[in-house]
Amino acid sequence: MLSIFKKKFYLQDLLEGYIDIHNHILPGIDDGAAEVKNSLELINKFEEMGVHNFIATPHIMNDYYPNDPETVDAALHKLKEALESTGKTNVQVKAAAEYMMDHAFMETMEKGDLLCLHQNYVLVEMSYFQPPINLNEILFTLQTKKYRPVLAHPERYAYFHSKKLEKYEEMKHRGCSFQLNILSLIGHYGSNIQAAAFSLLDNGMIDFIGTDTHQLRHLEKLSAAKIPEKRFNQLKPIIESTRNTFMPAFSG
Template sequence: MFSIFKKKSFLKDELEGFLDIHNHILPGIDDGAATLEDSLNLLNKYEELGVTEFIATPHIMNDYYPNNPQTIGEALKKVRTALDESNKPYIKIKAAAEYMMDQFFLELMEKEKLLCLHENYVLVEMSYFQAPINLNEILFKLQTQQYRPILAHPERYVYMHRKTTQKYEELKERGCYFQLNLLSILGHYGKNIQQAAFHLLDNELIDFIGSDTHQLRHLEKLELSKVSHKRIDQIKPLLKRNKEVLKPFS
């Protein structure tokens, strides 16, 4: 009887029709796909997993990846053109961005409209070393401009782990939604990150889910890994919610 509860399933079996809302598949503009060929290789592997709908989210990070609507739009156009030439119109991609929350981000909000996942939902991230000292100011500014911030991979901010759910609940109260990385569930970033991911799932604090794919090996891990039935049951509603709420192709 005990072995029944320990049984696991391949994660890939749940990904058919998944809308990936966090990935780095556009070529040559951040630390994801370096070339158009890399982008197409990633999309081919995604297709093998049953995933054909994407919101690409290249980094916008002033010191490292100073992207803007033009650079992102040009990279998106290259991929769409290549897909048309490959006769794959069923692969659908739009572009948003993953914004680093820092002083530059505050200044950017004053100058231009942010690239959103859908309507006013915007993907944001923080440094892995510490939260921005003006985090409250940033979140307040987002809200006053009617944006809905989705915090990317909250499980990966180790400084958030120290007080169980307190820090996370505070961010929720300030209007943040949370997006979990599928790779975190698989232990890709280490045991502590995996345990934080499980903790957030168990406390029903996760709203959306994404792959955060940068390289082919990330998709290969999704393809080959198994997870418990408990975790499958927890992520199924999140996979569905991506499409229900962030529906760019409906």
């Protein structure tokens, strides 16, 4: 007789030694940490969960967060100074960006000064209302310029859900890797997003994992969350892939 009580595991048990490649911990430049003190609060909570390595990815979104390498570097410098003054020598933070694929992105790309996660990996996102009209052109240009696009939270684009996996497969064929938001697995964004996340996992389409942390309550949810053994085991190799791909960004 099959037991109706399936074993569950704490999500945070997967995160020891993990590198978070999608977060908004830099102070004062987007909708994440408002001040340095908020950045440190987030990092303290991450440390409790066993996470000490971060690639910060502030939004670069022309109409709302018109950041550039200079503003990102200034925020990173401010955070590193605070980490040093508080003695957090075991925390490593590098900076990249999360680029909205909007009308300004092509111009930024043409200038060749994209802030990459590591080597030529660049984190990109789309509007939650509709994909960019020139999406195929953007992806083609990224490839011709030797960038490797990593699509942030593919499960959150509801306009792809009605086509099952068709649109996702098309983006995969155009060279996109997919980065799942770990919060999606526990229903933080709603049941439809959770179902899409499970479907992408079940079909082997997820390449990397990120927290997309903006505020402390996100981490409080993660630290308390449990998931079924099946999901726990699905995540293990993806977290390992994330670590193996991006940890070299901190060496040398």
